[in-house]
Amino acid sequence: MDTLNRDLRDKLIxxxxxxxxxxxxxxxxxxxxxxxxxxxxxDIYLSKKMKINxxxxxxxxxxxxxxxxxxxxxxxxxPHYIEIYQGLAKNTKNKNDPLxxxxxxxxxxxxxxxxxxxxxxxxxxxxxxLATIEIEVAxxxxxxxxxxxxxxDGGLIRxxxxxxxxxxxxxxxxxEKDIILVGVIKDIKTSMIGEALKKSYNDISGELYDRELLxxxxxxxxxxxxxxxxxxxxxxxxxxxxxxxxxxPMAIGIDIIESQKKYLKEMVRLVLTLTPENSRGVPxxxxxxxxxxxxxxxxxxxxxxxxxxxxxxxKFFVSERDKRS
Numbered sequence: 001m002d003t004l005n006r007d008l009r010d011k012l013i014x015x016x017x018x019x020x021x022x023x024x025x026x027x028x029x030x031x032x033x034x035x036x037x038x039x040x041x042x043d044i045y046l047s048k049k050m051k052i053n054x055x056x057x058x059x060x061x062x063x064x065x066x067x068x069x070x071x072x073x074x075x076x077x078x079p080h081y082i083e084i085y086q087g088l089a090k091n092t093k094n095k096n097d098p099l100x101x102x103x104x105x106x107x108x109x110x111x112x113x114x115x116x117x118x119x120x121x122x123x124x125x126x127x128x129x130l131a132t133i134e135i136e137v138a139x140x141x142x143x144x145x146x147x148x149x150x151x152x153d154g155g156l157i158r159x160x161x162x163x164x165x166x167x168x169x170x171x172x173x174x175x176e177k178d179i180i181l182v183g184v185i186k187d188i189k190t191s192m193i194g195e196a197l198k199k200s201y202n203d204i205s206g207e208l209y210d211r212e213l214l215x216x217x218x219x220x221x222x223x224x225x226x227x228x229x230x231x232x233x234x235x236x237x238x239x240x241x242x243x244x245x246x247x248x249p250m251a252i253g254i255d256i257i258e259s260q261k262k263y264l265k266e267m268v269r270l271v272l273t274l275t276p277e278n279s280r281g282v283p284x285x286x287x288x289x290x291x292x293x294x295x296x297x298x299x300x301x302x303x304x305x306x307x308x309x310x311x312x313x314x315k316f317f318v319s320e321r322d323k324r325s
Contacts, residue, residue, distance in 0.1 A: 022206060030217060037217075040196045042226045046219070047243065047265070050273040061148040062179075063093030064270070065141045066289035068153035069134040071126060072300045075317040079107030082317055083126070084300055087133040088293035089141035089150075092285060098292065099144055101137045103129060108316060124162075131162035135170050142173055149180040149267065153286055156183035156238055156255040171237075171257055180260055182267045185253030186282050187211070188242070192230055214242055216249035220277070223268050224251075239264050245272050246281040 038044055050058075058064065067089045075081030085103040105125075138150055152159070159167040174181040194208025218224070224242040231240050239261040242251045254271060256264050274283035282290075304313050 023208075023212065033213070033217060036197070036200070037193060037224060040200070041193055041230055042224050042241075044218070044222055044224050047221050047223045047268050047272050049221075050269050055273065058148050058270070059093055062146045063091050063148060064274075064285060065089050065091045065138070065145055065147040065150045066153070066283070066285045067134055067138045067141065067150060068286065068289045068293045069130045069137075070293045070295050071130050072295040072297065074297075074300050074304060080316050082106045082300075082304070083129075084295050084303075085129050085133050086293055086295055087137035088289055089137045089145075090285070090289045090292065091141065091145040091147055093147075094145055097144070099137055099141050100293075101133055101140065103133055105129065127158075127162045131159050132166055135159055135163055135166045139170055139173060142177065142179060146177075147179060149182060149270070150174070151271075151283065151286055152181070152183045153186075153290060154183055155185045155253065156181070156257065157236055160236055174257070175259055180263045180267060181257050182271075183253075183255035184271060184283060184286060185255065186280075188214070188251065188253045190232070190253070192226065192232065196230060210242070211250070214244075214251040218242070218244035218251055220244055220247055221272060225264065241268055243268055243272065244281070245275040245283075246279050247277050248279070248281050250281055252281045 034044060067087070069085065069087045071083060071085045073081055073083045083105045085105070087101045089099040091097070134152065138152065141147065141150065159170075171181065173179070188209070188211040190210045191207055193210050193213045197208060197213075198204045214224075222244055226240045226242070228239075231238075237258045238255045239258055240256075241254045241264060243254060244251050252271075254264070254268060256267055271283050274285055275281060276284055279287070304317060308317070
């Protein structure tokens with residue numbers, strides 16, 4: 001065990017040194033990096049929180065609907081498992097009227113497993129089902145709440161990739177009814193700044209991600225509105241920005257559909273207003289939706305035990321690992 005611990009320690013030290021070397025000189029000079037971003041990525045400006053009367057006006061116009069989805073799985077390897085998908089839309093003006101949609105999948109039902117799925121196909125299938133149920137609950141929320149804006153949990157391009165036809169239906173409805181459609185990205189995965197740096201400095205190699213380059217770079221409330229010519233999402237129909245929405249040093253991302261780009265600054269202000277200063281940077285309303293839509297292991301187990309015959313549950317969905325525990 002001591003040998004293993006020393007081996008792990010040495011490997012972790014090496015990883016630490018390699019990461020330091022990779023970013024040495026890039027993110028250390030804050031002002032130089034900010035100047036580079038202004039010149040090559042987009043304008044940096046300080047946003048301001050909305051005033052009470054502005055928030056009241058949004059509430060009068062239908063409020064804000066937060067949308068998120070969740071999935072969980074119980075059982076063993078294919079086909080002996082069940083997946084539960086759940087989408088939740090919750091409106092600020094109708095706090096006590098949440099809208100849930102659910103779906104269940106198991107390969108044991110023949111009509112839902114006509115093709116033997118490989119492991120990588122399972123991942124795609126999961127993303128497709130989750131994106132679809134989130135879009136469906138967003139569409140239903142428009143009928144029920146008639147909101148001023150819909151804030152989706154995550155980048156909007158994900159919905160285009162995994163549920164394109166359904167996504168276009170939601171976009172068409174929002175454009176027709178003038179409902180602002182926004183995505184909030186908690187964990188930025190883009191590398192726009194890094195790619196621009198590599199084009200300008202020949203000695204930079206490997207991937208440089210926006211998440212770490214932006215860490216501590218912006219002041220609280222500062223925004224980078226990404227230029228169209230560097231925004232990889234723009235050809236897909238989105239305008240984007242980064243914002244430091246709390247006192248935490250991490251930035252988050254904001255997407256809006258291209259046809260509603262005129263609302264980007266307003267939505268940045270709304271996200272900033274709805275995000276507590278001492279939080280992890282996510283709008284409080286979206287955090288509430290995220291917590292309420294979660295399907296915990298205990299919840300899925302309790303549902304299975306209550307609504308499935310005991311013999312079916314144990315025969316098909318209790319894995320060998322569960323039996324050991």
